[in-house]
Amino acid sequence: MKEFKKSRRNFINKAIAVGGLGIVAPSLVFTAKGNSIGVTDEQKYQRPKVLFFDVNETLLDLNVMKKSIGNALGGRPDLVSLWFTTMLQYSLVTTVGNQYHDFGKIGGAALKMVGLNNGVVITDEQAGEAIKPILSLPAHPEVKEALILLKKEGYKLVSFTNSSNKAVESQLKNAGIYDLFDDRLSVEDVGKFKPHYDAYNWAARKMGFESKDCMLIAAHGWDVAGANWAGWQTAFVSRPGQQLFALANPPEINEKDLLLIAKQLVKL
Amino acid sequence: MKEFKKSRRNFINKAIAVGGLGIVAPSLVFTAKGNSIGVTDEQKYQRPKVLFFDVNETLLDLNVMKKSIGNALGGRPDLVSLWFTTMLQYSLVTTVGNQYHDFGKIGGAALKMVGLNNGVVITDEQAGEAIKPILSLPAHPEVKEALILLKKEGYKLVSFTNSSNKAVESQLKNAGIYDLFDDRLSVEDVGKFKPHYDAYNWAARKMGFESKDCMLIAAHGWDVAGANWAGWQTAFVSRPGQQLFALANPPEINEKDLLLIAKQLVKL
Structure with missing residues (x-):
């Protein structure tokens, strides 16, 4: 199985996506010398047995946050991307240092740092207030329909987030999509x-599946890169402001919203 | 020794820095209830046996880069911080995914992502050109004097960077400070x-010292946090645009330039 997996990855690396989007299932592969070779059926993608969904940005619309964070930074919505990236950076800073803090706490610390670098002193309380709206984000418009479609199709649906267990429970309930998931996982339980x-x-084992049976669906280049490196299939939701990481393998599916991804998965 | 180390850390966590800057060696510690207790001599800081210096920003002035990167992003110097943070984030993304790429390559990929999110398409070649000035940055004005002072004082000096071995050799030679170091280490050799x-x-073992004998000197909150979690002493160079991470322990020394830090180290 491993060998097939590896050759499939190499195949993907060399493949040219059909139309740039959609399922990356080219009928031709180009060799290093530019010659095309046929692709056999066994190289096509298998139906995943379980779908893991990233939550922030992927399912839920972070725009509300952008306002509260921008306001905390002294009316600088242009600094919101820097704040979010700093939060992601420091979540990994803690992880590689064998530390763990709640994602919201790291977000607060990151907000204070970005503030100080731009002449704005933010207290812990103000940071907490600015981040609070993350608990009541609306789902992106197509999300509910997509999840219902996938559920009807028999897919097992699991949310899998960097948010804490408590936070994601509020998030999914407030967005009205809590009950659509078979399970809800937070990295809080693994501490990384x-x-x-x-x-x-950890997530694959927790759900009782092998890596090859798992697919991550996420709107972040780093998330689909990491899942791919862990042997999962991946689908990228190319929401505005989100890009793939050029030094990682391309995802199996690449669409601009979740419903389009769901329609690809229904076909498998 | 470990117990002393631990109690010293707890002590630091509770300590109030004298004047906010300088060596954090308060004469009073406040207990959870706000009572003050005396501090014994054994809790004071020991002279480190080896000083590790971060390179980019800490020793070398990145301002030249800011121009070339800002230009590549379509004349958007305001996006330079976002680029640098994205590069740092993705260096850790690769690390936690058990991958490794040259820091410059990750910088190029990050530049392309930030560009695309802001409507600017950047080719690999353009990214490489934009990042090239990192090889010929000038040292910050006080760096050479500080290094010479520490060398005369008998300290062992080692550069320790996320840049590749080849890149840091160029960097230190171009800045005229190559020969001041006893050794030059790159994370390239450990792949993380x-x-x-x-x-x-790895760096401590490579130099033949125990963690407690090492001190990292860096202008990045994440670097001094990580070194501290690994059991090293740390000194933070609070250069403009650099902040400590609020969820980490404070450094032993906190000064606005390297010469001030060197003068503190001479006193030990």
Whole structure:
């Protein structure tokens, strides 16, 4: 199985996506010398047995946060991307240092740092207030329909987030999509943030599946990269402001919203 | 020794820095209830046996880069911090995914992502050109004098960077400070970026010292946090635009430039 997996990855690396989007299932592969060779059926993608969904940005719309965070930074919505990236960076800083803190706490610390670098002193209380709206984000418009479609199709659906267990419970309930998931996992239980290899391994084992049977669906280049490195299939939701990491393998599916991804998965 | 180390850390966590800067050696510690207790001599800081210096920003002035990167992003110097943070984030993304790429390559990929998110398409070649100035940055004005002072004082000086071996050789030679170091280490040899716990452990072993004998001197909150979690002493160079991470222990020394730090180290 491993060999097939490896050759499939090499195949993907060399493949040219059909139309740039959609399922990356080219009918031709180009060799190093530019010659095309046929692709056999066994190289096509298998139906995953379990779908893991990233939550923030992937399912839920972070735009509300952008306002509260921008306001905390002294009316600088242009600094929101820097804040979010700093939060992601420091989640990994703690992970590689064998530390763990609640994602929200790291977000607060990151907000204070970005503030200080831009002449704005933010207290712990103010940071907490600015981040609070993350608990009541609306789902992106197509999300509910997509999840219902996948559920009807027999897929096992699991949310898998860097948010804490408590936070994601509020998030999914407030967005009205809590009951659509068979299970809800947080990296809090493994103590290492995505995209740590161990986080995906833990999630697969927790759900009782092998890595090859898992697919991660996420709107972050780093998340699909990490899941792929852990042997999972991946689907990238190319929401505005989100990009793939050029030094990672491309995802099996690449679509601009979740419903389009669901429709690809229904076909498998 | 470990117990002393631990109690010293707890002590630091509770300590109030004298004047906010300088060596954190308060004469009073406040207990949870706000009572003050005396501090014994054995809790004071020991002279480190080896000083590790971060390179980018800590020793070398990245301002030249800011121009070339800002230009590549379509004349957006305001996006330079986002680029640098994205590069740091993705260096850890690769590390936690058990991958490794040259720091410059990750910088190029990060630049392309930030570009795309802001409507600017950057080719690999353009990214390489934009990042090239990192090889010929000038040292910050006080760096050479500080290094010479520490060398005369008998300290063992080692550079320790996320840049590749080849890159740091150019960097230090171009800045005219190559020969001031007893050794030059790159995370390239351990395949994990700072602040991974293993990177500091590897560097200490490579130089033949125990963690407690090492001090990291860096202008990045994440670097001093990671070194501290690995059992090293730390000194933070609070250069403009650099902040400590609020969820980590404070450094032993906190000064605004390297000469001030060197003067503190001479006193030990």
